[in-house]
Amino acid sequence: MLTFKLQRWSAIALLVFLTIHMIFMHYVPPFHISFDVVQARLSTPTWKIIDILFLFSVLVHAMAGSYQVITDFESAFNYRKALAWASVIIVILAFVYGAKTIWAFQL
Amino acid sequence: MYTSTGFISWLLRRISGLALVLYLFMHLWVIGAANSGVQVFNDRLNAVQTPLFKLFEVALLAAVVYHALDGIRLLLIHYFDLTEYRKSLFWAVIILSAIITIVGGGAILVIAFTGG
Amino acid sequence: MSNNDTQRTVTVRIQRFNPDVDKKPHMQDYQVKMWPGMTILDALHEIKTHQDGSVTYRRSCRHGICGSCAMHINGRNTLACKTPIINEVKKNNTVTIGPLPYLPVIKDMVVDRTSFWEQYLRVKPWLIPPDDIPEREFRMSQEEVDALHDAEACIMCGACYSSCAVIGLNKKYLGPHALLKAFLRVLDPRDTAPGERLEIVSQADGVARCHTIFNCIDACPKGLNPTQAIETLRKLAQKRQKYEEAKAERQKHLNEPIPS
Amino acid sequence: MQNSDVITHDVIVVGAGLAGTWAAMTAAENGVKDVAVLSKIHPLRSHSGAAQGGIAAVLNNVRPVAGTGPRGPLEQIPPGDDPVDSFDLHMFDTIKGSDWLGDQDAIEIMVKDAPDVVIQYEHMGCVFSRTKDGRINQRRFGGHSAPRANFSADRTGHVLLHTIHEQALFHNVHFYAEWYVMDLIIEENIVRGVVAINVLTGDIKMLRAKAVMFGTGGYGQAYKVTSNAYANTGDGVALAYNAGAPLMDMEFVQFHPTGLYRHGFLMTEACRGEGGYLINKLGERFMEKYAPDKMELAPRDLVSRSEQIEINEGRGVMEDGQGIFLDMRHLGREKILERLPEVRDLAIAFAHVDPIEEPVPIQPTAHYSMGGIPTTVDGEVLANANGDLITGFYAAGEVSCVSVHGANRLGTNSLLEASVFGRRAGRAIAEFIKGGAKLHPVPGDPAEKNRKMVQQLFDNDGSELVEDIVQDLKMTMTNKVGIFRDEEGLKSALDDIHKLQERFKNIRVMDKSKRFNTNLSMTLEASHLLTFSELIAAGALNRQESRGAHSRTDFPKRDDENWLKHTMAHKDEDGRPKFSYKDVTLYWDRFPPQERKY
């Protein structure tokens, strides 16, 4: 049930963040993205918070989803504990890496 | 295999979801170049903003739009007990996805080829 | 439809498989003369008794209440006895019949339902009544009875179970039929173990494994809606304690007239 | 005998309908650890699940609204108000329905156990339809003079069967699903066990037990138009008869007035209980002529005969004039959807008629077997007309004949009978086992004998198809041993049956494989049809009177002087039936025979 719930909550969060992300990245000028553009945006703390939350929810959603897809197979289902831990670790690693990246734009 | 609108929606949702996961990690890697400095970042980013990649982005848009709309459909069904409307909601999602993909994708291409 | 039309001869294409002699399933055609009102089951009976006695399927009641004859007809799961053949004859004058998908085939249309019944047992299908049993019936309102309709009308035919793609991947999933049964007991005001049952269905192979594929609704020959039952169980599982309390409260009045 | 081929249990129940499952569950509940149930189809597929209308019991929850007459609306009885129904009334209705052939001691037990059984169902989780204040709702049924049919929409049997099956699972009863019992072993009047095929593998095994109980259901498949399942081939009666047990009152076969035209599926009596009309070609409610008081809700034998007379005299509907209209339109959409949803589905699926908008074509259909294995009120099987018992052998439900239905059963009394006497048999079996019942040795090797018999069937390779014989038998039974009977017809029927029995020796079984061979079981079933059909015809020929469902045009009157007695058929040495007769138990002071008028 936890996976199921995580999947829905993160989906609702994504609805907000992904929409913002898509619109600002692709439909609001400038259309060519470079370091400066990103840095300009990320200099406001609101954007930073939004991006971090976005990153977190998308990772949770992605890994919960992948976990669901994999454990739907009976053979994998029997190893679901291990798979769950693997997903959690991947989420943490990717989150740290992503957060570091967002931080990098402060330079 | 037992097919129905529900099954098709599930299959598309799975495929789009997994494709998005794949993209997500690629995306993280691309952006992650920022950790190695401005130059590397701009190079990598330029590489993925060529017209070819714009086509790819349209496909991505289709996946995101379908997946998101279908996700909304599921959430609606979960929280408002709409199982009886599953078929009409499915077709609504398909049609809306098509419209948004065409309009949004068109915009991406127009922007890409006219340089914005 | 003219008389001529209903009395023509049609081809019934049957998937044949006897694991003792066949390496893999193959299709075999039979010609059957239709009569008005003939069902798929009648056609199978005609084939079995006059043409090929080895064609094997389950059946008993002939009118859609025993649940024996669920099979795969023209790509759909349904009851052979409730399906008029004329509705199924395709343009090439053929009806195609096979066993329920995703289940091991025992012979022709007979499938191994072991996992189906195991899952049914796992939800403890029987009522767990209160300790103090009144002399007369427990009081229940007609609304409470109506809420159980789908679960109570289920004939355990398995059409839903064997249409669900999750079952195709994973036989550990409880499946729509067992969840419908769990729903019956969880909602029944007389059952005293809603918590225990919600615990069972909240496990990893329970309601969370339903991906809302809806094949079960589309397949059910009785027009039932297992998905709605699953949705309800999911909601109740998330507020288990509150529901248990509400039910305990309701059970204090099981012995009293329903106020009108 | 190879040991791996023998399975042993304390109690073996054959049949997983209401009767068998009640017995098994009750025996287990009463402390018998090792109870096994064999069923040729999965337990939940048993024919009990097809019952629609209701189960009778005097609960006094509902009464007719004052001053609205016999078909007016019903209301719940407010607490404290006088009851409208009583045990005596239920008894009298049943006795009158049975045309005084029912044993009144058994009827009394059934009627008095009824409320308890229905309440037990309710406590076990059965979902009944409800009155406003939450009691079990009740409806009217043919031949019952008070609303006492307790129901769950129009799938009462389904709900009861699932409930009792779940309880049996809870009590750890062991089920052998899809095991076909092909032989019953009785030696020196003591039951030894049964021989059964595991249908899945084709293996034939001996199953030994201290007690064997039969709840194998009815034999409606002997008729062309029938409401009965394919599985209702009277295996139980034929097996018992072949093993030396007698059969009682086999000539009484009930025809239900409202089978769906051509198909025979039941349009439950509740259609009329809720207020439906029967209409002939001229648009007349012809029951006015035959039962001016009860009209459509007269007992089944009478209504079926009335329909048949209308049909025979050319007032039937449909192309061939063999139908009658059941008109429910005036009940209104809401009532039909709430009370008769399954029936509506059936009419739409098979007759392409929506009862909300059009009358439904129906015709009389073979429905219920009053006769069967004679038992005491505790399910113990009688060895003869003197009342001696066969040790360890029990029966209940439609396969048995206690006899509560006599010459004609009232609707909703048979779910009741199967439950009440199934439960009683269960208790008696528990007593019997706990009283030190022994496992008696099995003489010879019955399993091997049956294996050889099957091999012979396979090797036979004759020229006759089983189905042709079955179809001819059904025609004979319908035309000559049907609703109306006479000497000439019955004699010719017997003749036909003997010829068919001869033809059966020359059959060919098409499927000779071991795995899930339903062709084999259908062949065995056909042999059972031929066995007991002979008894129906012979018993009917002997009984020179008209009583209940047995209607002789050459003897149109009931004859209490000579025929107020049960027919007992024994298998004689030459393989033909030998008849003796057994007295009916009557409470002369309370329910003396009267003329039967409705």
Ligand SMILES: Cc1cc2nc3c(=O)[nH]c(=O)nc-3n(C[C@H](O)[C@H](O)[C@H](O)COP(=O)(O)OP(=O)(O)OC[C@H]3O[C@@H](n4cnc5c(N)ncnc54)[C@H](O)[C@@H]3O)c2cc1C
């Ligand atoms: C359409 C219909 C509607 C009815 N409606 C009503 C109603 O509304 N009210 C009412 O009171 N009565 C009704 N009846 C009658 C009632 O349903 C039956 O009389 C009753 O259910 C019989 O129950 P049973 O337990 O004796 O047998 P069944 O339920 O018929 O069970 C027989 C069992 O025996 C098993 N069996 C048989 N032969 C073998 C074998 N050789 N080996 C192994 N197993 C075997 C079968 O698998 C099955 O499990 C109706 C009957 C019909 C046909």
Ligand code: HEM
């Ligand atoms: C607005 C955006 C989104 C919404 C509303 C949404 C909604 C959902 C929902 C409700 C599910 C559950 C489906 C199920 O249980 O069967 C789901 C599954 C999934 N989602 Fe999303 N999602 C969104 C975006 C994303 C993104 C961006 C990704 C990828 C990174 C993603 C990847 C997945 C995956 C892999 C699954 C599992 C697929 C499955 O179980 O069939 N989703 N999504």
Ligand code: SF4
């Ligand atoms: S829910 Fe429908 S399809 Fe599934 S077992 Fe029950 S009746 Fe059959």
Ligand code: F3S
């Ligand atoms: S088809 Fe299966 S996934 Fe859920 S909605 Fe039905 S159980």
Ligand code: FES
């Ligand atoms: S034969 Fe009983 S459901 Fe079809």
